[in-house]
Amino acid sequence: MPFKEIERKFLVEKPNFEYIGVSDVVHAEQYYIADSETTEIRVRKTWSDYSEGGEWLIYTLDVKSKPNGTPERDEVTIDISKRQFDALKLTILPDRAPIIKTRYEIDYLENNGDRIHILEFDVFDFDKDFCIMEIEMSSVDDEVVVPPFVKVIKEVTDDEDYYNGNIAKRVKKELVEQ
Numbered sequence: 402m403p404f405k406e407i408e409r410k411f412l413v414e415k416p417n418f419e420y421i422g423v424s425d426v427v428h429a430e431q432y433y434i435a436d437s438e439t440t441e442i443r444v445r446k447t448w449s450d451y452s453e454g455g456e457w458l459i460y461t462l463d464v465k466s467k468p469n470g471t472p473e474r475d476e477v478t479i480d481i482s483k484r485q486f487d488a489l490k491l492t493i494l495p496d497r498a499p500i501i502k503t504r505y506e507i508d509y510l511e512n513n514g515d516r517i518h519i520l521e522f523d524v525f526d527f528d529k530d531f532c533i534m535e536i537e538m539s540s541v542d543d544e545v546v547v548p549p550f551v552k553v554i555k556e557v558t559d560d561e562d563y564y565n566g567n568i569a570k571r572v573k574k575e576l577v578e579q
Contacts, residue, residue: 404475404476404477404478405473405474405475405476406465406473406474406475406476406537407472407473407474407537407538407539407540407541407543408472408535408536408537408538408558409472409535409536409538409545409556409558410472410533410534410535410536410556410557410558410563411533411534411535411536411547411551411553411554411555411556411557411558412531412532412533412534412553412554412555412556412557412563413522413531413532413533413534413551413552413553413554414530414531414551414552414554415522415524415529415530415531415532416522416550416551416552418505418522420550421507421550422507422508423451423505423506423507424506424507424508425449425451425504425505425506426449426450426451426503426504426505426506427447427448427449427451427503427504427506428447428448428449428502428503428504429445429446429447429500429501429502429503429504430445430446430447430499430500430501431443431444431445431446431499431500431565431569432444432445432489432490432492432493432497432499432500433493433494433497433500433565433566433569434489434490434492434493434494435494436494436566438467439466439467440464440465440466440467441464441465441467441564441566442462442463442464442465443462443463443465443565443566444460444461444462444463444481444485444486444489444490445460445461445462445463446458446459446460446486447459447461459480460480460481460482460483460485460486461478461479461480461481462478462479462481462485462489463476463477463478463479464476464477464478465477467564468558468559468564471541472538472541472558473541496570496573496574497566497569497570497573498569498570498572498573498576499569500525500565500568500569500572501525501526502523502524502525502526503523503524503526504521504522504523504524505521505522505524506519506520506521506522507519507520507521507522508520509548518536518537518538518546519536519537520534520535520536520548520551521534521535521536521537522534523535525568527572531554533557533563534551534553
């Protein structure tokens with residue numbers, strides 16, 4: 402059964418995570434293995450050595466619909482074994498580079514105190530100054546409140562250049578041109 406992911410995305414200056422109450426740090430290595438007009442498929446290795454629940458490591462196969470002008474996407478995630486991950490990552494699309502990133506998660510309580518947003522800051526290994534901030538929402542109608550400690554460059558929710566699959570294309574192209 403697909404999960405509905407509802408999020409808004411922003412290109413932001415990378416904040417100093419030491420001072421803003423990080424609740425979790427998750428590392429990810431992902432490989433795009435299929436792509437169409439409406440769907441992308443990736444395999445992903447995620448792990449944390451920071452989590453309150455202790456260290457963990459998981460391998461997944463993710464099928465995600467592409468945004469269609471709203472911040473809402475369908476997503477199906479299937480746990481796979483390390484062996485399956487290792488085999489599937491070899492089928493990476495030839496025009497994509499692996500995406501290596503660190504996600505800093507912050508629980509942000511809005512000023513009125515009645516709602517917590519989970520803020521996810523994706524820091525890519527190739528960019529130390531900027532990152533992508535995702536705000537998870539429960540409804541497309543939720544008001545987005547950006548915390549005062551975040552310097553937004555621009556909203557990129559609907560900007561295809563900032564989809565991870567397209568970032569993987571750009572990184573591959575830059576590596577080939579070097």
